[in-house]
Amino acid sequence: MTKQSVVASDAKLGNGLQAVSLQLLPEESCMEFSSGRNLVNNETEQEKIVSTSVAFMRASSPRRTRPTDSLPETDQDSCWGVDHPWALGMFEKIVSASRGKQIAMFLDYDGTLSPIVVDPDQAFMSEEMREVVKDTARYFPTAIVSGRCKEKVYGFVRLPGLIYAGSHGMDIRAPSKSRNEKGGNKAVSFQPASEFLPTIDEVYKILEERMKAIPGAKVETNKFCLSVHFRCVDEKEWAALAEQVTSVLKEYPELKLTYGRKVLEISPAINWNKGKALEFLLKSLGHANSDDVLPIYIGDDRTDEDAFKVLRDRGQGVGIVVSKVAKETSAAYYLREPSEVMYFLKGLVEWKRSSFRASA
């Protein structure tokens, strides 16, 4: 079990917002904390954690810029700096880095393949996107790595030839190297947080009840983790929502709270995340420590940063963050929205097809 200390101090968040931040032990990321009862000794500490939560809720919910009407030919509207080039503008460089290597594609779902919508149950991807992802999986091993539960994300994507890693990588179904009786690859399941299922179920029921008092709040169960959506909650109610969530979690030190786009995520406090899932999947695909693979990971959320960090630390692969607004990221490149992700994937498929034609 992860042990951590929480100390409140003034700090500047990535978007320039002045706020209270939490200092954590080194192995944990800067935007998560476990709210065990040992951490909350009195009301003042609880108030600090609530105000910190509200600050992070604001920091992780950037205002939208104006929508893009069609595929841009340039990134002239972008506020990203030179440190993070536009992936479509650097397409040639990215594909040339894959020469002699197998591209392995890792895709987040919400905000990457589908638009972020008010009702998370309505986050459908377009038919055009589905076709492109299907084509992508024909040429490259392709995994969907989502915070949603595996079954739910499969219900949205509906493509059988892909690898699915749900619940932030805590529920993986991937091919193994061994063959089944039909000559195909056997599937391997991996669920590093299965012992937490009863606790997650219990907390889900409590939070569902508590959130009835917060207009617009929605609790979603993702099997091994929970999402409290506040997209439809008036900002004046954010403190009340954070208070409810943290007061429940202080009774469950084995769980931790993290912050995503208009969502609070509650998950087991284990050292497992989308980055660990990425490493696990690379190993499953036979690329544990090899140079013959170019992993490309595309995602829009803070939880995707763990995967970007893995690629950066390996010095291998391409991390692409999906965001219209510049923000702190370990990704190397950016795309602004799912339509740009679609064009990037289309470009990869076309490039691969033309490579085949050239070698025929």
Ligand SMILES: [Mg+2]
């Ligand atoms: Mg996402």
